[in-house]
Amino acid sequence: MKKLLNKKTIIFVTILSIIIIAISFILLNEKKEKTKVVYKHVENEVKKLYPNSYFKNKFPLQYNTYMQTELEAKTKFNGSVKETKFSVNKEPYLPILFNGYGFALDYNEDRGHVYAIEDVTKTLRVNDKSIGACLTCKSTAVPNLIEAMGDRYYNSSFKEDILPKAESLKHESIGCSDCHDPETMDLKVTRPHFVQAMGNKGIDVTKAPPAEMKNYVCGQCHVEYYFRSVQKRVTLPLRIGYTAAAGFGYYYAFSFMNEGDFKNTVSGTPILKAQHPDFETYMTGKHRERGANCVDCHMAKHTSPEGKEFRSHTMTSPLRDLDGTCLTCHKESTKEQVTKAIYDIQERHMKKLHAAQEISVRTHYYINKMITVGADSGEIAAVQSQVHYAQWYWDFVAAENSTGFHDPEGALANLEKSILSSKKALEIATTALQAKNVDINELELKIKERMKAVVDEPDSTKKKDHATNDYFPPMVEQ
Ligand code: HEC
Ligand code: HEC
Ligand code: HEC
Ligand code: HEC
Known part of the structure; x- marks a missing residue:
């Protein structure tokens, strides 16, 4: 009896110990697991910002004129609205040309x-997937956030992380501290x-002469950029030079952008999107x-x-x-003469830009047809390569903000290059399509129908939906 009890006790104790060991093993492991998963990012403290109000009493002239950037006024092609x-008088076919990318939506x-x-928080291009990099040229908080967070700033969530951080710092839209040492x-x-x-x-920007700083403070934002590789660091393709050709060359030699920013839905062509190369x-x-x-x-010259x-x-x-700007140098000219000089350049420019964009639209649809009738894949690639090139050249011109004034001759030359490349694309495509017995006249009519449908759609966010249909099915999954 004593022996039996002993045996029972031993079995009981053994089972109990096994259970205790098992439980502690699980608990311990879980703790280990947790310390592995919970990774605390060490972040430096974000420095306080200098609000515009800090400068208000010291520099009322600059402060008050800065506040007037809120006044909205139109000029013939641009302005502050x-x-x-x-719209038809601007670039009505962008919803086709950028189809498959946010720029076709808004x-x-x-x-x-x-x-x-x-404007950056309201644009439909910014969504839940957008990253901090999008705030880079908008907010006074950015230099401090970059200093505190390092490269992590760029690819953190725009809506969940970066915008709330900037708001908690009471950031402002392009304030004094964005261009001045406070x-x-x-x-x-x-x-x-x-x-x-x-x-x-x-070029060491920190040692630039004062005259050049007047371009550099603006150039830091008014410039073409891309988000580099996985870190999404804002990067400027300026290394080879400032022309459209240099930018294009850069993307092949130095970036990971050979596949473009997106694939056009109509033609499946990889496209590089240019952004405001004003600088x-x-x-x-x-x-x-x-x-x-x-x-x-x-920045007009004024006297208090x-x-x-x-x-x-x-x-x-x-x-x-005009009195405070152009006429400070063109002292002999009248306002009317200077206005006419600007509009002459801009009107000539818009005509050529429209020509370049319209032929570019046609090339995308020709490729679409080549794909649906099963044209030779080598020929399709050859046409896509011309279209890729042509679109970069007109977009570099269209994306800058002066409607050609900053470099009238350079812009026209780029548009000319674009048109030549599109013509080459149409030539190769037409031969290939005729070999497949495609009726080119009918194709052209169907293209005109799509262009008209896009123009006729009153809701600008829905225009892109008319770019494709049964005749021209989308070539990229949406
Ligand atoms: C010689 C004069 C001149 C210089 C220098 C110049 N611009 Fe312009 N800029 C113009 C004119 C003219 C327009 C067209 C204005 C219009 O159509 O209302 C313009 C338009 C713009 C616009 C669009 C304005 C709007 O109303 O939408 C931006 C932005 C701009 N320029 C930035 C720059 C930057 C940045 C620099 C320097 C890197 C620069 N510009 C240098 C004359 C100049
Ligand atoms: C986008 C860039 C930018 C912003 C923002 C900006 N400034 Fe300036 N500021 C300049 C430039 C460029 C000059 C011209 C410097 C020159 O001519 O040497 C200038 C000149 C000045 C001057 C020298 C006097 C003068 O008028 O030429 C003062 C003072 C000044 N700014 C104060 C301010 C204040 C205050 C704010 C904010 C309310 C502000 N700035 C915002 C770029 C900027
Ligand atoms: C921190 C980035 C940043 C800097 C620095 C900056 N800009 Fe801008 N600028 C912008 C952005 C962003 C917009 C467009 C704002 C919008 O549409 O909501 C803009 C708009 C403009 C416009 C159009 C205004 C209008 O009335 O249509 C002009 C002109 C302009 N900037 C000129 C300049 C000049 C000149 C400088 C340098 C003295 C400069 N900017 C410096 C980011 C910047
Ligand atoms: C810093 C001085 C300066 C400013 C500011 C300036 N210009 Fe000029 N501009 C010149 C000089 C110098 C020339 C060449 C000599 C000439 O033709 O008078 C010139 C030439 C021109 C020409 C004729 C040559 C050509 O290439 O077509 C036009 C048109 C012109 N400027 C328009 C403007 C307009 C419009 C503005 C304002 C948006 C402006 N300029 C601002 C200095 C200036």
Whole structure:
């Protein structure tokens, strides 16, 4: 009996110990697992911002004119009004040309600096997948966030992480501290991507002469960029030069962008999207050789009632203040003459841009037909390569903001290149399609129908939906 009890006790104790060991093993392991998963990012403290109000009493002239960037006014082709680029007198076929990309959904003209944050948060191009990099040229919080977070700033969630952080710092839209050292008021480039890109060209922006700083502070934002590889760091393709050709060359030699920013839905062609190369087109334009800089044309010279000279901080179209801009150099000209000089350049420019975009639209549809009738894949690739090239050249011109004025000759030359390349594409495609017995006249009629349907759609966000149909099925899954 004693023996039996003993045996029972031993079995009981053994089972109990096994259970205890098993439970502690599970618990311990779980703890281990948790310390592995919970990874705390060490982040430096974000420095406080200098709000615009800090400068208000010290520099009322600049502060008050800065606040006036909220006034909306139109010029013939531009101005400071939020409006879609898709209207007939602007670029009505962009919803076809950018089909498959956010720029086919929502693409507006620029307006005053005070609106930058509102406009970036409201554009339909920004969604739950957008990243912090999108805020880079909008908010006074950005230099401090980059300093505190390092490269992690760029690919963090725009809506979940970066915007709330910037809001908690009470950020403002392109404020004094974006261009000035807040203590000395010297001009300062605050965005690391510009310092680095110019550094790659052997130009030390931190030691630039004051005259050049008047271009650099603007150039840091008004410039073509891309998000580099997985880190999504904002990067400028300036290394080879400032022309459209140099940008194109850069993307092949130095980036991971050979597949483009997106594939056009109509033709499956990989496309590189250009973004506002105002700095580049200024750099290659004649007025740079003539000694003009961004400030001369976009920050009008004013005199205060007390006789103090200063620069209007209402950075806007020179047409809104010709006395303080163009006429400070063209002293012999009248306002009417200068206005006409600008409009002559812009009208000639728009005509050529429309020609380049319309032929580009046709090439996308020709490729669509080549694919549906089973044309030779080598020929399809050859046409796509021409279209890829042609679209970069007109887009580089269309995406800059002066409607050709910054470099009128350069812009026309780029459009000419684009049209030539599109013509080449049509030539190869037509031969291939005729070999497959495609009726080219009918094809052209069907293309006109799509173009008209896009133009006729009153809702700008739905225009893109008319680019494809049963005759021209989408070539990229949406
Ligand atoms: C010689 C004069 C001149 C210089 C220098 C110049 N621009 Fe312009 N810019 C113009 C004109 C003219 C327009 C067209 C204005 C219009 O159509 O209302 C324009 C338009 C713009 C616009 C669009 C304005 C709007 O109303 O939407 C931006 C942005 C711009 N320029 C930025 C720059 C930047 C940045 C620089 C320097 C890198 C620069 N510009 C240098 C004359 C100049
Ligand atoms: C987008 C860039 C930018 C922003 C934002 C900006 N400035 Fe300026 N600021 C300039 C440039 C460029 C000059 C011209 C420097 C020159 O001519 O040497 C200038 C000149 C000045 C000057 C020198 C006097 C003058 O008028 O030429 C003061 C003072 C000044 N800014 C204050 C301010 C204040 C205050 C704010 C904010 C309310 C502000 N700036 C916002 C770019 C900027
Ligand atoms: C921190 C980035 C940043 C800097 C620096 C900057 N800009 Fe801008 N600029 C923008 C953005 C973003 C917009 C468009 C805002 C919108 O549409 O909501 C803009 C719009 C403009 C416009 C169009 C305004 C209008 O009335 O249509 C002009 C002109 C302009 N900037 C000129 C300049 C000049 C000149 C400088 C340098 C003195 C400069 N910008 C510096 C980001 C910047
Ligand atoms: C910093 C001085 C300066 C400013 C500011 C300036 N220009 Fe000029 N511009 C020149 C010089 C210098 C020339 C070459 C000499 C000439 O033809 O008078 C020139 C030439 C021109 C020409 C004739 C040559 C050509 O290439 O077509 C036009 C048109 C012109 N400018 C328009 C403008 C307009 C419009 C503005 C304002 C948006 C402007 N300029 C601002 C200095 C300036």
